[in-house]
Amino acid sequence: xxALAFEHVTYHYPGADRPALxxxxxxxxxxELCVLAGLSGHGKSTLLxxxxxxxxxxxxxxxxxxxxxxxxxxxxxPPARLGELTGVLFQDPETQLVMGSxxxxxxxxxxxxxxxxxxxxxxxxxxALALGIDRLLDRSTHELSGGEQQRVALxxxxxxxxxxxxxxxxxxxxxxxxxDELIGLLRRLNQEWDTTIVLCEHRLERxxxxxxxxxxxxxGSVAHDGEPADFLRWAAxxxxxxxxxxxxxxxxxxxxAAPVGVKQARATLRREGLLPAATEPAQGPGRADSYPxxxxxxxxxxxxxxxxxxxxxxxxxxxxxEVRGLWFEIPRGPAILRGLDLRVQPGQTIALMxxxxxGKSTLLxxxxxxxxxxxxxxxxxxxxxxxxxxxxxYFLRERVxxxxxxxxxxxxxxxxxxxxxxxxxxxxxxxxxxxxxxxxEGEPPAVLALDEPTRGMDREGKAELAAELRRRAGEGQSVxxxxxxxxxxxxxxxxxxxLADGRIVADGDTSELLSGGWYFATETARILGGAGGAxxxxxxxxxxxxxxxxxxxx
Amino acid sequence: MSAAARMFVxxxxxxxxxxxxxxxxxxxxxxxxxxxxASDSPIVLSLVLGAIVVxxxxxxxxxxxxRSLRVAAIVAVPIxxxxxxxxxxxxxxxxxxGDLGPFGQGDLTVEAxxxxxxxxxxxxxxxxxxxxxxxxxxxxxxxxAARRLSFRSALTASLATRMLPVLAGDARRxxxxxxxxxxxxxxxxxxxxxxxxxxxxxxxxPPLSPPSHLSRAYVHAHxxxxxxxxxxxxxxxxxxxxxxxxxxxxxxxGRRAPRQRRAWSRHDxxxxxxxxxxxxxxxxxxxxxxxxxxxxxxxxxGAPGGALALGSALVLIALLPFADRRGIEP
Numbered sequence: 001x002x003a004l005a006f007e008h009v010t011y012h013y014p015g016a017d018r019p020a021l022x023x024x025x026x027x028x029x030x031x032e033l034c035v036l037a038g039l040s041g042h043g044k045s046t047l048l049x050x051x052x053x054x055x056x057x058x059x060x061x062x063x064x065x066x067x068x069x070x071x072x073x074x075x076x077x078p079p080a081r082l083g084e085l086t087g088v089l090f091q092d093p094e095t096q097l098v099m100g101s102x103x104x105x106x107x108x109x110x111x112x113x114x115x116x117x118x119x120x121x122x123x124x125x126x127x128a129l130a131l132g133i134d135r136l137l138d139r140s141t142h143e144l145s146g147g148e149q150q151r152v153a154l155x156x157x158x159x160x161x162x163x164x165x166x167x168x169x170x171x172x173x174x175x176x177x178x179x180d181e182l183i184g185l186l187r188r189l190n191q192e193w194d195t196t197i198v199l200c201e202h203r204l205e206r207x208x209x210x211x212x213x214x215x216x217x218x219x220g221s222v223a224h225d226g227e228p229a230d231f232l233r234w235a236a237x238x239x240x241x242x243x244x245x246x247x248x249x250x251x252x253x254x255x256x257a258a259p260v261g262v263k264q265a266r267a268t269l270r271r272e273g274l275l276p277a278a279t280e281p282a283q284g285p286g287r288a289d290s291y292p293x294x295x296x297x298x299x300x301x302x303x304x305x306x307x308x309x310x311x312x313x314x315x316x317x318x319x320x321x322e323v324r325g326l327w328f329e330i331p332r333g334p335a336i337l338r339g340l341d342l343r344v345q346p347g348q349t350i351a352l353m354x355x356x357x358x359g360k361s362t363l364l365x366x367x368x369x370x371x372x373x374x375x376x377x378x379x380x381x382x383x384x385x386x387x388x389x390x391x392x393x394y395f396l397r398e399r400v401x402x403x404x405x406x407x408x409x410x411x412x413x414x415x416x417x418x419x420x421x422x423x424x425x426x427x428x429x430x431x432x433x434x435x436x437x438x439x440x441e442g443e444p445p446a447v448l449a450l451d452e453p454t455r456g457m458d459r460e461g462k463a464e465l466a467a468e469l470r471r472r473a474g475e476g477q478s479v480x481x482x483x484x485x486x487x488x489x490x491x492x493x494x495x496x497x498x499l500a501d502g503r504i505v506a507d508g509d510t511s512e513l514l515s516g517g518w519y520f521a522t523e524t525a526r527i528l529g530g531a532g533g534a535x536x537x538x539x540x541x542x543x544x545x546x547x548x549x550x551x552x553x554x
Numbered sequence: 555m556s557a558a559a560r561m562f563v564x565x566x567x568x569x570x571x572x573x574x575x576x577x578x579x580x581x582x583x584x585x586x587x588x589x590x591x592a593s594d595s596p597i598v599l600s601l602v603l604g605a606i607v608v609x610x611x612x613x614x615x616x617x618x619x620x621r622s623l624r625v626a627a628i629v630a631v632p633i634x635x636x637x638x639x640x641x642x643x644x645x646x647x648x649x650x651x652g653d654l655g656p657f658g659q660g661d662l663t664v665e666a667x668x669x670x671x672x673x674x675x676x677x678x679x680x681x682x683x684x685x686x687x688x689x690x691x692x693x694x695x696x697x698x699a700a701r702r703l704s705f706r707s708a709l710t711a712s713l714a715t716r717m718l719p720v721l722a723g724d725a726r727r728x729x730x731x732x733x734x735x736x737x738x739x740x741x742x743x744x745x746x747x748x749x750x751x752x753x754x755x756x757x758x759x760p761p762l763s764p765p766s767h768l769s770r771a772y773v774h775a776h777x778x779x780x781x782x783x784x785x786x787x788x789x790x791x792x793x794x795x796x797x798x799x800x801x802x803x804x805x806x807x808g809r810r811a812p813r814q815r816r817a818w819s820r821h822d823x824x825x826x827x828x829x830x831x832x833x834x835x836x837x838x839x840x841x842x843x844x845x846x847x848x849x850x851x852x853x854x855x856g857a858p859g860g861a862l863a864l865g866s867a868l869v870l871i872a873l874l875p876f877a878d879r880r881g882i883e884p
Binding site for chain 1: 563564565566692693694695697698701719720723727728730731732733734735736780781783784792794795796797798799800801802803804805806807811812813814815
């Protein structure tokens with residue numbers, strides 16, 4: 001008996017013309033860690049919903065074929081029963097927290113299944129310790145950050161020690177450190193508890209080395225099903241958009257075997273004598289401290305919390321943004337930004353990176369005028385347009401054509417969507433529409449700020465967005481993008497800032513900053529050990545092919 | 555989270571009331587409210603009101619309660635005004651409005667004002683006690699207890715309590731997104747009219763013209779309506795997501811939550827004793843008519859000493875549990 005089996009499953013959402021799943025047949029065995037790959041809208045999330053019985057029990061629609069979870073037919077057993085065997089985590093953690101406190105959230109699935117008080121208390125403590133959220137247990141769920149919500153929702157899904165865990169982009173809201181920790185935890189669950197894990201993820205480089213198997217979805221069907229190395233070979237031929245940066249690096253460098261992870265890639269390069277000679281092991285996070293910090297007043301305490309900051313719009317020297325000694329403190333709460341200094345040049349693209357809660361979003365909100373600084377000086381010489389995390393928040397009307405004028409829609413390449421509902425268009429199109437809305441129809445903004453624009457976006461979407469940002473920078477707009485995605489930062493930004501605890505702890509060229517870290521580094525940089533400041537596969541391949549920079553083959 | 559939403563959201567703080575178990579905390583709030591409902595004496599009512607305000611301050615939620623007090627004041631004024639206009643009881647007339655047809659003689663009486671003020675004071679106390687309970691009593695623990703008694707009611711309450719902050723968060727995000735629209739940006743309304751951004755919101759107006767002719771109130775009212783309709787439109791999706799999560803967490807099994815046996819803390823005992831003493835004193839005072847206060851047909855109050863003594867005793871009993879601040883860290 002397989003842990004999860006699909007037999008010729010075809011599923012239509014209610015009212016949909018095309019099936020979300022089309023004749024899917026697959027079997028996932030006990031103890032497998034399986035990654036679902038594919039572009040957005042090709043059936044990955046629906047596959048997970050069918051696996052836990054939400055499709056069709058909860059969503060309705062038409063369902064053909066058979067899904068069995070631990071031998072239970074999902075047509076005959078309701079999601080509540082299937083939920084005893086599965087832990088499920090979907091993309092939006094906010095709607096997956098249903099209780100007021102973290103402790104009650106973790107206890108709910110255990111209590112609902114009739115466990116005794118002692119078992120509930122033990123289960124809550126254990127899962128909290130396993131996920132490192134024990135300090136959050138008595139916090140209110142309303143107060144948690146996005147990353148914390150994600151971890152609590154995952155803990156609630158795991159609290160009942162399910163045999164099968166289904167996860168839909170669990171790292172989409174997490175910083176690279178927390179994302180790696182989560183993948184490590186899933187691997188531990190899989191190895192030590194023999195838990196079957198089905199993980200849907202766009203950033204495959206994060207999880208491929210931990211996977212036993214990769215299932216690629218295309219058009220609602222299984223396009224490929226095999227081991228990670230097989231998948232990468234298949235992706236190189238059939239679906240280049242699904243290739244990991246490491247695989248792309250090897251492909252461009254003319255190396256045959258695509259690496260499943262950094263370790264394998266480095267081993268191959270070493271064997272081939274291609275590992276750059278000067279390569280040292282990647283520097284730890286402490287390396288960032290050695291960069292010149294632009295924060296001149298780092299540890300200084302504000303003299304008075306009552307003093308407020310000033311905002312000057314229309315500065316004289318043409319610098320789009322200049323910030324000096326910027327503080328933002330929450331009344332009766334912590335300081336989010338601590339004496340930040342920043343100067344942005346016209347046409348400059350900046351990637352703002354750092355852990356969840358480092359102050360990235362707050363800085364962007366201050367620049368856009370959504371918040372007022374509590375101390376410090378902020379000068380902008382033009383409009384700062386801010387694109388917030390969820391593009392859907394910009395749409396208040398029923399038709400795309402009601403949100404923007406025809407001219408603006410044409411400029412954004414969305415004219416043909418004028419009659420569609422903005423909530424029905426694809427993620428990439430929604431992003432473009434929201435970008436066009438915040439950019440406005442008149443004079444373009446001096447600064448375009450984007451807060452986590454690639455959340456839940458596939459690689460094609462990211463590439464399109466990066467190209468758009470580079471185009472805007474070429475036209476003289478300054479672009480500041482807060483992101484957890486080093487690959488995206490490398491593809492669009494020339495300068496990177498690393499924030500920690502409300503301070504800028506590193507500020508430099510993207511190639512310099514993202515090539516030397518453990519976490520805040522691209523896969524190419526980690527494979528090459530930061531050599532030559534290569535961040536992207538194209539740059540890395542160039543480096544590998546340049547004889548002066550590499551060791552001669554033995 | 556908006557200030558309005560924060561008014562009703564529980565947060566574990568370091569206070570004796572937060573330290574007490576939810577059932578006991580809720581019982582104490584009910585006893586306090588009942589002590590006010592059982593008396594008409596303005597002295598007793600004012601002292602109980604003061605006790606709630608001080609209790610909130612000692613529980614660390616004074617700021618939130620002050621907001622609730624402002625709302626209560628807005629509710630109280632019409633209560634007094636309506637009672638003066640509709641009440642036909644009382645002998646001390648201070649204004650005559652003449653014959654009001656089907657409503658009879660429009661005689662306004664002092665007794666009607668006093669009665670309205672007493673009711674308003676009771677409503678205020680009830681609102682503040684409810685606010686204090688929502689801020690200082692763990693709703694999850696109460697829901698857990700409710701699941702042992704009535705599963706369906708607890709399910710509905712769970713959904714409702716969760717949806718409130720989720721929708722408040724949605725509204726905040728949507729409002730922020732609208733504030734980031736550039737000034738003068740034009741969108742078209744469903745009826746073909748144009749929408750211009752003004753004061754951080756979207757309102758209807760002529761294309762690309764500043765809506766200076768529109769009153770600020772209209773602008774904000776329209777913006778709020780648009781925002782609320784967008785939040786309501788998304789609330790069904792949100793409710794479905796939350797319901798799907800509850801389904802997968804096994805809520806549909808309808809199993810009774812296990813009884814949690816835990817030792818009674820000093821705060822459990824203190825607040826339970828206080829609640830019992832409040833209830834006993836209220837009952838005794840009611841039976842013995844310690845603080846008599848009659849309004850109709852003429853205002854008649856007994857000697858103030860009885861009311862003062864009763865009110866002070868209620869305040870003392872209510873606030874004594876706050877004196878012990880050991881073991882209150884969340």
